Amino acid sequence: MNRNAQAVVLAAIGAVALRVGITDEYARYVNDWMRWPLVVSGGAMVALAFLAVFSRDHDDSEASSAVWAMLLPVVIAFVVQPPALGAYVAERRSNDVSAVQYDRAAVAPLPAGRVSDLLVSEFVAYASVYGEVLAGAQVRLRGFVTHDEDGWYVTRLSISCCAADALAFRVRVDGADGVDGSAPGDEEWVEVVGTWVEGTGEGVGAEDAPVLTATEITPTDPPKRPYE
Amino acid sequence: MTTASPPAPSRGGGADLQVWLVLGVLLAAVPAQRLLGDRLEGAAFQTWATVFLAIVVQSIPFLVLGVLLSGLISALLSERVVSRALPRNPVLAVPVAGIAGIGLPTCECAAVPVASGLARRGVPAPVALTFLLAAPAINPAVIISTAVAFQGRTDMVVGRFVASLLVAVVIGWIYVGVAGRVPALRLPRISEVRHAHGNDTRWSRFVGAAWHDLLPAGGFLVIGGMVAAAVNVLVPVSIVESVAGQWLAGIVVLAAFAFLVALCSEADAFVAASLTAFSDTAKLVFLVVGPVMDIKLAAMEAGQFGRGFAVQFVPLVLVVATVIASVVGWVLL
Incomplete structure (x- = not known):
């Protein structure tokens, strides 16, 4: 591929990086701390493309045809506009408890008499090793719905670098059902208030997900940042 | 500044054709989106697209950083400085480069252009290869993320550091010791950045090197990312876990898994920690193999250093990394 064509490819991929970084789309693909580096490097790519077209300082050698491959992410970003990962991934992973990051010192019993907001991954981790923290406390979880033969789950994915390393966490919901009395549909976002069924999901690498007896289920909008 | 000779007319015609072809592909995306946008709704395909774009998007800042560093090395580092900083004997320079990682x-993704830039400035090829293998595996960000993922498992962190450094140094020594005697072992091809005659300013060296490294590396990264995303989406973890019980099969499968899923070295420890069914040694193999060799690195190295080199280098690194990590795991864990 010659120099001018390469410059167009570079400007296009730089523009994709800029767009993803400036809008909230970045949250579908990468973690928060990647956002501004993405904007800066997207800008750098566009700048380098212009520099290359308007300066004639350098050699005109042909670059390898692998450069054509760089058009693919640009086209996919535009044609497919892929959504954040959801139930498809969650069904193929189980609760990856041992991978949860939590701070031992910060694990104090939840306050009685009011509802505490927890991440789904926190809830799963507490149930597995710090059951005493959860016992009797009212918690609120936010996530999307997945199903299996045992019932339905409030589910959340967690990423540490990018969506390729997503881990899934899920809590089975028991008791109250959706607004109209039936379980909510797959991939709907819900807020669930309830209490932990003591003993469920205990032990690192537990086969079964922890269970939450729900008192209240509210449909909600997908959050701006889909992953925990 | 203008170059002495204008491009030949035939080249000029070809140049325009390629530019139009690229623009055509980009513009074709508009009707394609209208026509296909709603039909591409299969969950597996959409998941693949998200993971593929995530791998590409995640690599872009690191690739740009690596390319800028490579440009800085080309612009600022003279061959005299390099030869003074490194021990003259490559056998000693190899461990120095490993620690420098x-x-x-x-x-x-950042290490490939940087290693290529170092080699261009007169660093012996085996020494640059050691740096290429060590940098993504033993830097502080990786060590910290490993410590966080394996809470309280100092042995895992130490094991990862020691095994990764050993792999980098052993590979460097193999290339120092064997390269002269076994002609079949190919050294990396280090392509020079050419300049218009008499225009060798620091700025032009910087832009020239950055430009020279960025596009091919990006193209090969995309090709590797496509395969990695497909493996990530199509192979359920449960299939991988079905062999977890046998220690040898566990090691081999996790080494292959690390190669194929091509995770970022700062994130792989969290995935490794979640593979609870496997032995600690198999997890260590996963952590040591991934940063030194994976499918997107293999593609990038084939592009940067030549296919003949990569065909030997990729399997060599895979075998050495798997063996060393298994031995270190057996001793330490």
């Missing part, structure tokens, strides 16, 4: 806290 601590200083580049990035993913593996």
Whole structure:
């Protein structure tokens, strides 16, 4: 591929990086701390493309045809506009408890008499090793719905670098059902208030997900940042 | 500044054709989106697209950083400085380069252009290869993320550091010791950045090197990312886990898994920690193999250093990394 064509490819991929970084789309693909580096490097790519077209300082050698491959992410970003990962991934992973990051010192019993907001991954981790923290406390979880033969789950994915390393966490919901009395549909976002069924999901690498007896289920909008 | 000779007319015609072809592909995306946008709704395909774009998007800042560093090396580092900083004997320079890998806290995508830039400035090829293997594996960001993922498992962190450094140094020594005697072992091809005659300013060296490294590396990264995303989406973890019980099969499968899923070296520890069914040694193999060799690195190295080199280098690194990590795991864990 010659120099001018390469410059167009570079400007296009730089523009994709800029767009993803400036809008909230970045949250579908990468973690928060990647956002501004993405904007800066997207800008750098566009700048380098212009520099290359308007300066004639350098050699005109042909670059390898692998450069054509760089058009693919640009086209996919535009044609497919892929959504954040959801139930498809969650069904193929189980609760990856041992991978949860939590701070031992910060694990104090939840306050009685009011509802505490927890991440789904926190809830799963507490149930597995710090059951005493959860016992009797009212918690609120936010996530999307997945199903299996045992019932339905409030589910959340967690990423540490990018969506390729997503881990899934899920809590089975028991008791109250959706607004109209039936379980909510797959991939709907819900807020669930309830209490932990003591003993469920205990032990690192537990086969079964922890269970939450729900008192209240509210449909909600997908959050701006889909992953925990 | 203008170059002495204008491009030949036939080249000029070809140039325009390629530019139009690229623009055509980009513009074709508009009707394609209208026509296909709603039909591409299969969950597996959409998941693949998200993971593929995530791998590409995640690599872009690291690739740009690596390319800019490579440009800085080309512009600022003279061959005299390099020869003074490194021990003259490559056998000693290899471990120095391995330790120096601590200083580049990035993913593996940044290391390929940096290693190529170093080799261009007169660093012996085996020494540059050692740096290429060590930097993404033993830098502080990777060590910290490993410590967080394996809470309280100092042995895992130490094991990862020791095994990764050993792999980098052993590979460097193999290339120092064997390269002269076994002609079949190919050294990396280090392509020179050419300049218009008499225009060798620091700025032009910087832009020239950055430009020279960025596009091919990006193209090969995309090709590797496509395969990695497909494996990530199509192979359920439960299939991988079905062999977890047998220690040898566990090691081999996790080494292959690390190669194929091509995770960022700052994130792989969290995935490794979640593979609870496997032995600690198998997890260590996963952590050591991934940063030194994976499918997107293999593609990038084939592009940067030549296919003949990569065909030997990729399997060599895979075998050495798997064996060393298994031995270190057996001793330490």
